[in-house]
Amino acid sequence: MMRALVVGYVWPEPASSAAGTRMLELVQLLVRMDYQVTFASAAALSEHRFDLNSLGVTEKAIALNCSSFDEFVRELNPNLVLFDRFFTEEQFGWRVEQACPDAVRVLDTEDLHSLRHARQQLLKSAQKLCGNEKEKQSVAPITADSELLYRQMCKGDMAVREVAAIFRCDLSLMISEFEIDLLQRYFSVPSQLLFYCPFLSQQKVDxxxxxxxxxxxxxxxxxxxxxxxxxxxxxxxxxxxxxxxxxxxxxxxxxxxxxxxxxxxxxxxxxxxxxxxxxxxxxxxxxxxxxxxxxxxxxxxxxxxxxxxxxxxxxxxxxxxxxxxxxxxxxxxxxxxxxxxxxxxxxxxxxxxxxxxxxxxxxxxxxxxxxxxxxxxxxHRTDHSLSLQTRLTELLHNLQRERGDNFIGQMLRHHSHKSTQYMGQWIEAKNK
Incomplete structure (x- = not known):
């Protein structure tokens, strides 16, 4: 049986957030594809978390900056690893590559964090000009166009980190067509690295x-x-x-x-x-x-x-x-x-x-x-669930060729993973 590892930023809470619903849908999709699924997270167990064991999914608590993860993932030897947001890819991507270089690495972006952050910074800049709290909380929404957003995103390191994670992975799941266009036009991300995949369930409205x-x-x-x-x-x-x-x-x-x-x-x-x-x-x-x-x-x-x-x-x-x-x-x-x-x-x-x-x-x-x-x-015009299954199967069968077409990803894995690796190892040594 094929094995899939999901590295969660948090434990899924479908009753608390859209992100929780999204992650649960992806786990359920992997189960339907006959993967033996393990969900691992370094987050504390949460009050409203979904019982993944009810789906036949194995739950595993893991630690940040700890080589115990290396031993765990090497023994599990997954065919596919799904990272929940770019933060988890930064923490665990280099460890997965070292232990299981042939595993397909997929990033679920949830939304483009650097885009949200850029808009928040623009709002804060406008609020700084206000004289009191009422004025501050009366500032209008951010309506910046793509070019201005790109300029704002480039001012900080979040976009650098997030886009680098996208290049390092074999596929990134996107829920917004606007964000796909932004990544392709302004950050030169190849279309084959991005996959449009909004909510997978097509709930019929009674x-x-x-x-x-x-x-x-x-x-x-x-x-x-x-x-x-x-x-x-x-x-x-x-x-x-x-x-x-x-x-x-x-x-x-x-x-x-x-x-x-x-x-x-x-x-x-x-x-x-x-x-x-x-x-x-x-x-x-x-x-x-x-x-x-x-x-x-x-x-x-x-x-x-x-x-x-x-x-x-x-x-x-x-x-x-x-x-x-x-x-x-x-x-x-x-x-x-x-x-x-x-x-x-x-x-x-x-x-x-x-x-x-x-x-x-x-x-x-x-x-x-x-x-x-x-x-x-x-x-509901497209069955995104079926389309994603097809794309993941293609990746499994053509992984080396697709990676060969992503030279920037190879380059970033070589350099970025080294710096992240050394930082993680330094923190682990310090903690000991």
Whole structure:
């Protein structure tokens, strides 16, 4: 039987984040391909982690900067190794290459971290010019074009590290077509190293079972609080957007409308924002994200920076819940189709859209249908699961030829792995 090793940055939590859902889908795909799968991580066991043993997957705790991993991976001798984000490739890629040089090395980027970081830095730069916290939290989303983003990404070392990891691996899984274009046009990454692979599951929407407009109430915002774009969106809602939305609804006799904010791991600074008088409710972790999304009338996702595709907006469409978001929110999420809600990059337009969708049943139903169309005609137009299986099989059969076509990858593995290797060995020796 073929063996696959997944090196996880964290243990998968599909009920807490889109990243957790994504990783679980990839593990399930490898199981369906008849791989004997081992999932290894140096992260602490988490509260909401998925029981991988229930899938027949072996779980293995590993340590950073420790040669015990070398012995483990050499004995396992996997045919394929999947790295969860570029951080794990940096830590363990050179060890895998030394112990198992013929194993196919695949990187799951989740989203392009250096792109998200660049947008965050641009937002912070704009906020530095503000005189107080309210002004700071009223700065508009980042709408920089690809060239400006590239220039910003080149200012730090994160893009250097992330793109180097992409070149070192045999294949990198991408969830965003925008990010693929950015990597190819500005970073000269060959197309054969990148594979477009958004969420693998094609969940059918049972429209008849979804609550209708009149059966729903309140607004919802959802997302893991440890993910910085999510926390930033909560701050924008608190300091600018929600007070105006609530005031406008109160003026037309809808003062009972509330905003319910869900997400795993809310820190004290988040729970302190809870204010029932303002209709601003910090709910914390949702045991059933689908249920709370289906009960809400409108989803608010005011993302001022970020990257990748957004699990919360996928869930909103699947639950028939129109969403109000930004151009960053809809990036690589619609394929040019009309959005299942509204897109706004300024507070006035965002508020007007939120109020209109909450009041107007005809508009609400129209946007709900547009969300269903995106799922059907964009995300489900291709069976990405089958396409990925085919690509991985090709790699297994033609590994040396494909590596021979990637000279930059060979060069980076020769130099970069040496520096990472020596740093890891120095830390290990120091710890002893």
């Amino acid at each position: 429209v008849a079972s979804l609550p209708d407009f009149s059966a729903r109430q309140h607004f919802i915002a959802i997302g893991n609080f440890r993910h910085e774009p999510n926390w930033d969106s909560v701050l924008w809602l608190k300091h600018q957007l929600w007070p105006i939305i609530r005031a406008q609804l109160s003026a037309v006799g809808m003062a009972q409308a509330e905003l319910h904010i869900y997400g795993a791991y809310p820190p004290p600074k988040a729970t302190q924002l809870h204010n029932t008088k303002e209709g601003f409710h910090i709910k914390g972790w949702a045991a059933d994200a689908q249920a709370v999304m289906q009960s809400a009338r409108v989803c608010l996702a005011p993302l001022r920076f970020g990257a990748g595709i957004k699990g919360k907006l996928m869930d909103a469409m699947r639950c028939g819940t129109p969403s109000i978001t930004t151009s960053i929110g809809v990036e690589s999420m619609s394929g040019g189709l009309l959005w299942g809600g509204a897109v706004a990059d300024d507070a006035e337009t965002f508020v007007a859209a939120a109020v209109a969708h909450y009041q107007d049943e005809t508009l609400w139903q129209q946007k709900q249908q547009q969300g269903f169309a995106i799922l059907r005609d964009y995300f």
